[in-house]
Amino acid sequence: MSQTVDNSDGHTPSSKGDLDPERWIQEHGDYLFDLAFLRLHDRSAAEDAVQETFLGALKARPGFQGRAAERTWLVAILKRKIVDHLRRRFREAAPEADEQLPDDHLEGFQSDGEWVGHWFPRRGPVDWTDNPLALLEKKEFWEILESCLAKLPPRMASVFALYEIDEMPSEEICKELGISPTNLWVLLHRARHRLRACLESNWLGAGKPGPK
């Protein structure tokens, strides 16, 4: 479990004795898997990405400046693996069906009639709470958010995670995944729309009538 410190640049290879893959799995395995799962939305793909990360790290034989640096370094490798995986997925898989739908076909909106494109009466967004920030202190909120994130279609979930969590610039996402800026904005909007509706129907809006 000993760990030597390489003060040169933090990235140069040191002796193989520094590397302790068993400790990597114990200390970083769950963290890296959670990170990969949120972006890839697929258990087996996330496991593969983490395994490739460990193997890549072992091959690169880095010197560490401490365990914090070690995790940062592993995360950097993993994020590259994730983008590689997503690049392939976006090139191979056809867009999901609801990416093509017009806005007035999204959940909650009327798709025909006099008020086409407006919220359905009594099905528009309800008042969640007087103190929205207090929601973020509730375990239940996070559990439901997690289940709502898991329900997003894969392409939508991946783009949403790259943009909102990794704060990857939109130009870079478009370039890496081969999608147009319009497509990206549609995916982001659909993801937010679904998450909001999911949170509302699963907890926050339960039993509350709409304003009109």
Next chain:
Amino acid sequence: MKLLASIRWQFILWAARRLPPCCHVAHRLSDSLQERPSLRERIVLKSHLFVCEWCTRYAAQLTLVQKAVRNRETAVDHGLAPRQLLSDEARERFRRALKAQSE
């Protein structure tokens, strides 16, 4: 009082017919989390929100969702949000693969 409520409702209906529909506003509200809308668009959005309680809530809720997702990692660290965990099978597979490569 009833007369005032009726006038207010008639005004909302009149305005709603002249402004972009809620689905368009919802999309633009989402886009505005990425990029500040033009002055013209901001005026249209504000006008719609002035008469539409639903879209006003929608705007606030989208911001809350964004804030939550961006703070997920902190919530995980504080034990509020659940973390996805590796399966025992995957751990074992990693051990074997790493062992094979280090030999």
